[in-house]
Amino acid sequence: MDNKEISKAYEPKGVEDSVYKKWEESGFFNPDNLPGRREKPFTISMPPPNATGILHIGHAEFITIQDLVIRFQRLLGKKALWLPGTDHAAIATQTKVEKILKDKEGRSRHDLGREEFLKRVKDYVKNSQHVIRGQLKKMGSSCDWSRERYTLDDGLTLAVNTAFVQMYNDGLIYRGTRIVNWCPNCASTLADDEVEYLEQKGKFYYIKYGPFVIATTRPETKLGDTGAAVNPGDKRYQSYIGQELEVNLGKVKIHIKVIADESVDPNFGTGVVGVTPAHSLIDFDMASKNNLPVIQVIGPDGKMTNNAGPYAGLPVAECRKLFVNDLEKAGLISKIEEVDNNLSICYRCEHVIEPLISKQWFINVNKPSKKLGGKTIKEKALEVVKDGEIEIIPERFVKTYYHWLENLRDWCISRQLWFGHRIPVWYRKPRTENKELGTESSKFKVQSSKLKTIGFHESVVPQVLAGKTKTYRLKDHKFKVGDVLAFENSQTTEIFGQGEINKIVETTVGQIPLDDPAHGATYKKVEDLIKALKFHYPNREVTKDTQVFVYSYKFTPVQNSKTEEIYVGLTPPKGEGWQQDPDTLDTWFSSGLWTFSTLGWPKMTKDLKTFHPTSLMETGYDILFFWVARMIIMSTYFMSEVPFRQVYLHGMVRDEKGRKMSKSLDNAIDPLDMIAKYGADATRLSLVIGNTPGNDLNISEARIAGYRNFVNKLWNISRYILMKAGPAKLVEKQPLPKTLADRWILAELNTLIDFTSVNLEKYNFSVVGEKIYEFTWSKLADWYVEVSKSEAQGSGPTPSTMLRVPRAKSRGRAQGNSENILLYVLQSLLKLWHPFTPFVTEVIWAKLNPSAMLMVQAWPKAKGKVDKKAIKDFELIQNIITAIRNLRAESKLPPAKRLKVFIVSAKNAGLIKTEVDAIKHLARLEDVVVAVKGKKPDKSLSAVISGAEIYLPVSGMIDVGQEVKRLSLEAKRVEDFIIHLEKKLENKQFLERAPKEIIEVEREKLIINKENLEKINQQLKTLK
């Protein structure tokens, strides 16, 4: 092809999409299609982005790093698989779709019903996955789309259910009543590590508590206290241990038992703590050991339950205000202190977490398993990292990992969400004519035919369970006081308890109080109440004057755990009356299986055998626990092998000032905007150069723009080479060097290839990027290409005399070879750059070799021993040229002025003479005279470098007086610095305390500065 057609500037926008299409159509993203014999696999499971997420700069970061690694491994000749996919992200997705539903249609998920709602979510996800795929492609991701997975697809759902059933059968999964982290806003439990802590100013209330004083930050929970605990060794309280006391808390009296427990710190507060089993994990444990009753005073809706007496129905914060006020009135507050404390908040919605007692599914992390040879899953997950089967990069996170696992408690895996993997458990009540109802204190049976039923909308059921004792009905049910009713969930027809009517009031809607704790719900205006009633009676006219029945009741919930049958399996059980558990599984349960479920597990597929354990898990350090640890737990348990060999943790991307990117700060950088403006390659470079594992990265648009300039530079160098080299061709073998510059650039290239190969294996992306960048710009472009231009001008060989060098066009020095070398260097350089900047390198490659793609070429190998002498010799020439350029610049000589230079070198005159052409060309000189010995010319600037002295006669060219003044000032500055250094090196304290290397550096500085001073004084002498 005619390389003269190559455009002057690289336009990423016009070519990136078509380059990606070419890659995709080649089929090479799929390791099965890669050319050549490839034995060793290299696998990365892409951390699945949330199915409804939009790609942000954090995604762009991991995509760049992983694509870089997989492209490198593909070039190395591995069977490289990068498996993409998306995560259903239950809470995030459900919340998002609920919000859209509310904003657009004013409806809740309950209005739609489970089935219809899930259909909506499915449609939403489908569309969003399409968007994510498009974004991944824009970044240049070379992942195998034919193997793309989704955590909720059929295969992965089978894997999830299989995993649940296996763990259940192994006794590791159990259903239990425990304290869970409850987010009243999300109406769901959260895993321990989904709770975030917000440091805040709080209050520490000291409350008179029977004969004691106790201190608490959450006074309202004291309404649910059933015990007071002291340390068994605390002499002050010995006589109270075992006593049962009535404690006056103002408007409420509670009954407590005094217990002794080692966990109580006698030196903290007063040494006595109130025990609140339903709302604190530690207290729950103490209560279980001591058989204390459990009283729940905060409901799942975040409001006080009926057990809170006069405070029932109040939101927690309001109850706290009122309760503290009542305690103060009763003289029961002894003092209130300001404290700094950590508020537990939901990581998703930032609502305050309420620890609640609840029935949930758990994974036992402390139970020995036969499958693990008698070890617990926690022990196994620790072992594989301790034994080095998994390497965590950077290493400092290993400690964090141990710490987290060592403190891991049973993992609550059930979530009260509709979207997600439904728990594969079915329940059935005993088949009987009777509807059996029972309570903790009593059991009774009532003939169902005799029992009237009252329905409650599913959304109201939790309120009833939490203590609501009034219901408003437009329909006259003709109930009488004393009637016992079966309470039915109208959506599932499940009986969840029974109520005894104890009061009936007939009134009108307008007369109903808007805020009645016994009813639970609070309305701002009567219109809100009307709206709520219309929701339950869609076909009725409702106004202020509509007649309404207010039924008050005493409620007892069904206790069905002892009587119901339970079935755990992959498919619904046969027979009638089975109800599937309404809850879904924690998202991390399914993503914990990701490395092997995506390869076909539970089937033992060929992919699973070939690509598992995967090679690298590359992800953010912020999900080391959420996800990485869980994958290790799941894989060691189900696969009996580690999920990956190495974990590389990247940091967060922040703005140029180091702030988190956020909507509120309006400092977020959208990777797609950046790609549109500067190209994917520049965006990628900004995300890897300067990025080191485990550390946050600051980026700005200016940085990305800077890399766009670099990509352009690479383009221009390539363009120059291709145009100079004539018809494009591949140079398979390293060409023979003819000149020092040839030998030097090949030596530098071979050094770079070695450095890159070694360091990319170690994931040192940033230093590698910097080195290739330096080679491209400072070595190839600034020196070798420039030197080759001097050859193009065709200067002849240098006679070894001190005479003027004559111009001779006839005998080109190493004619033709620099072109081959340029092509060879470019070819290798494109391969080295390809993992970093795949688009521009592929485009340039196509001009060199249109018949085969760069992405499947072989990684370059360093040829022979590195020619260290060439590097050293060429450095001398570079130093000479740089010194001349500096002399010119410092004395403000116009760059166009052609000068004559004398170089004196006892040792290197011969070498310098052979490079006179290059020196002349690069230092813009008219003439160069080299000598073994020589007299300093009059009125000349001079520079002394290691191995040569350089003289630049400037008589009549510069203001000598001015130059003398400048040099004198410089001499003074250096002198002062030398004095400073000398003092420092005489300071005993410094010499004793500073590390040896630092002292060495200071000594070095002193020597260099003394040499500098010497040179300046020399210059002054020659000018004067």
Ligand SMILES: [Zn+2]
């Ligand atoms: Zn929440």
